[in-house]
Amino acid sequence: xxxxxxxxxxxxxxxxAFRTLAISSPTIIPRAEHNISRANISEAALKTLYRLKDAGxxxxxxxxGVRDLLLGREPKDFDVATNAHPEEVKxxxxxxxxxGRRFRLAHVRYGREVIEVATFRAPHDAIDDADDAGRVDExxxxxxxxxxxxxxxxxxxxxxxxxxxxxxxxxxxSVVDYTGGMAxxxxxxxxxxxxxxxxxYREDPVRMLRAxxxxxxxxxxxxxxxxxxxxxxxxxxDDIPPARxxxxxxxxxxxxxxxxxxxxxxxxxxxxxxxxxxxxxLTKEHDGFPITFVAKALHNTDVRVRSDQSVTPFFLYAxxxxxxxxxxxxxxxxxxxxxxxxxxxxxxxxxxxQQEITSVPRRFTQPVREIWxxxxxxxxxxxxxxxxxxxxxRFRAAYDFLLLRGEAGEALAELCxxxxxxxxxxxxxxxxxxxxxxxxxxxxxxxxxxxxxxxDGPADGGE
Ligand code: ATP
Ligand code: MG
Numbered sequence: 265x266x267x268x269x270x271x272x273x274x275x276x277x278x279x280x281a282f283r284t285l286a287i288s289s290p291t292i293i294p295r296a297e298h299n300i301s302r303a304n305i306s307e308a309a310l311k312t313l314y315r316l317k318d319a320g321x322x323x324x325x326x327x328x329g330v331r332d333l334l335l336g337r338e339p340k341d342f343d344v345a346t347n348a349h350p351e352e353v354k355x356x357x358x359x360x361x362x363x364g365r366r367f368r369l370a371h372v373r374y375g376r377e378v379i380e381v382a383t384f385r386a387p388h389d390a391i392d393d394a395d396d397a398g399r400v401d402e403x404x405x406x407x408x409x410x411x412x413x414x415x416x417x418x419x420x421x422x423x424x425x426x427x428x429x430x431x432x433x434x435x436x437x438s439v440v441d442y443t444g445g446m447a448x449x450x451x452x453x454x455x456x457x458x459x460x461x462x463x464x465y466r467e468d469p470v471r472m473l474r475a476x477x478x479x480x481x482x483x484x485x486x487x488x489x490x491x492x493x494x495x496x497x498x499x500x501x502d503d504i505p506p507a508r509x510x511x512x513x514x515x516x517x518x519x520x521x522x523x524x525x526x527x528x529x530x531x532x533x534x535x536x537x538x539x540x541x542x543x544x545x546l547t548k549e550h551d552g553f554p555i556t557f558v559a560k561a562l563h564n565t566d567v568r569v570r571s572d573q574s575v576t577p578f579f580l581y582a583x584x585x586x587x588x589x590x591x592x593x594x595x596x597x598x599x600x601x602x603x604x605x606x607x608x609x610x611x612x613x614x615x616x617x618q619q620e621i622t623s624v625p626r627r628f629t630q631p632v633r634e635i636w637x638x639x640x641x642x643x644x645x646x647x648x649x650x651x652x653x654x655x656x657x658r659f660r661a662a663y664d665f666l667l668l669r670g671e672a673g674e675a676l677a678e679l680c681x682x683x684x685x686x687x688x689x690x691x692x693x694x695x696x697x698x699x700x701x702x703x704x705x706x707x708x709x710x711x712x713x714x715x716x717x718x719x720d721g722p723a724d725g726g727e
Contacts, residue, residue: 290417293446295437300333302437308374309342312357312381313434319356321348322416324431330439331427334449335482340519344381345419345431353381368411385422386414405466406503417442424464424471425478425490426455453487454478461489462497469500472534473512480525494532501537506623513538513622517580520569522562541588541617557672558584564668578631579661581624583668589614589636607637631658638662639669642679646699650686654694663687 302310309325316323327343346353353370354360360372360381370381401408410422416431420442423429427449431440439446443457454475456464465471472494479486486494501509516525516538529535536543542558561583568575592613596606611633618624624632639662641653653659663683670676686694 290420291441291446293439293441298334298439299336300330300432300437300439304333304338305329306342306377308372308377308379309344310434311374312344312372312379315356316344316346316348316353316381317434319348321346321352323434324416324440325434326419326431327423327428330430330432331445331449333432334430334439334446341377342379344379345384345416346381347384347413347415348381349383349413353383366407366409384414384416384419385410386412386418387422401503404500404503405463406469406500407467416440421457423457424468424474426457427478427484429457448487452482452484454482454484454490455487456490461493465493465497466500469497469504470508470512472497472501472532473516473529473538476528476532476534477516477519477521477525480521480528481519494534498532498534498537501534506619506621509538509622510624514577517562517565518569518575518577520566522565522569522580523559526558526562538622539584539618540621541614542584545587545591557586557669560672561668564664576628576631576661577624578628579635579665581618581628582632582635582661582665585614585618585632586636603640607640608633611636631661634658635662635665639666642666642683645682648698650698651694654687 305325309329313323313325324345325342326345329339329342332339348356350362350368350370353372354362357370357372359374360370363369363371367382369383372379372381414422420429420431420440423443425448426443426445428445429441429443430445430449432438433440444455448455456471456475458464475486475490475494478484485491516522516529526535529538530546546558561580565575565580589610592610593606596609597603601609615624615629615632634656635658638653638656638658641649642662644650644653656662666676666683667680670680686697689697
């Protein structure tokens with residue numbers, strides 16, 4: 265594509281070098297030379313852009329929306345950047361709330377769609393730290409707050425990857441490129457902005473997870489230093505609050521590229537910082553079984569996402585933590601607990617350890633427990649028990665989970681096909697199809713024993 269270039273490169277940041285002179289100039293790609301059409305931008309995003317512009321503010325589409333449109337993909341959401349301050353944005357939109365402490369921005373809501381409107385940020389070293397003590401973690405360089413306003417140019421340089429720092433200007437429909445993002449898009453490369461990858465990861469270690477996520481989603485190569493530091497800096501993720509890591513885990517594994525994301529995370533040694541218990545069980549000798557299980561589960565999730573079937577965080581967590589749970593369960597039983605007690609204790613131990621790293625909302629922990637508990641009930645195929653199991657609210661998820669275990673190599677073929685047949689039947693057929701003996705035995709056992717019964721010896725050995 266015939267883009268005119270002002271010749272700047274991502275590794276030479278003229279903004280920082282000549283900030284006082286402000287001579288850095290962007291490449292402007294006019295409407296005729298790029299493929300972003302308003303027809304592909306959501307109505308909500310366009311309304312937001314125009315309302316800001318009509319009020320006299322600058323307004324740009326930025327981030328994944330611009331990146332994905334340029335790649336001919338459908339954007340997941342639209343982000344807007346403006347010189348209006350959050351309170352000014354709030355005054356312009358009735359349907360607007362201000363969110364975030366670390367990174368304050370406005371959410372403008374249109375039905376189910378939310379447009380994130382962020383005010384241009386200043387670079388991190390542009391302010392006197394005495395004015396804003398506590399903004400950066402002195403030891404580790406992590407940015408704890410990022411609420412100092414700047415202009416379009418400073419906003420571009422503080423973003424994470426060059427391909428995420430392209431701006432679509434609603435005033436003339438051009439694309440503004442300060443960091444060389446357009447060329448990287450064409451090459452299919454992810455470059456951290458600036459010349460010090462380590463510093464950029466230290467400022468915000470979640471950028472490491474974002475690098476992997478975009479590489480998997482876009483099929484891009486992570487370039488040079490941006491890549492090599494991934495192998496070294498994983499431990500920085502230990503300082504990220506569990507709630508933020510939980511949000512990131514959902515983006516990593518529920519967006520349709522879970523399997524390739526997982527493979528990359530393992531390749532860079534990052535997966536263990538998100539799921540240390542799973543990583544432990546993966547690295548043990550298991551005849552390859554657990555590796556297959558997690559990979560199958562993630563592949564399945566991808567297939568579901570791509571065919572518009574629902575995916576849930578609890579199924580994902582149930583799958584990712586299944587192997588550690590199995591190990592904990594075996595240990596509890598070895599310690600002499602009865603099966604019920606052991607299942608509960610193992611669940612508690614595994615979930616609690618995970619919560620410390622990536623919080624899991626309470627409403628999702630109970631379904632994880634149910635999926636795991638129900639696995640032990642699939643063997644009971646006589647009397648009323650299969651009928652009761654099918655009507656359990658978590659049956660479908662538990663059944664999918666059972667199939668997954670079968671696909672991953674557990675010897676469950678016969679059991680899986682029995683249940684598949686069973687749920688394909690109507691109620692009357694189900695009643696007919698289950699063997700009765702077990703139920704009969706139970707009934708016999710419950711009948712009060714008459715004195716002369718004892719002459720026949722014990723009724724049965726009991727359970
Ligand atoms: P997605 O397709 O997942 O929405 P995205 O690039 O839009 O991808 P968002 O999390 O929506 O990702 O963020 C919007 C933009 O904000 C990014 O493209 C990037 O420019 C900037 N950004 C987000 N997170 C960071 C970060 N941790 N550090 C620097 N810039 C960031
Ligand atoms: Mg986005």
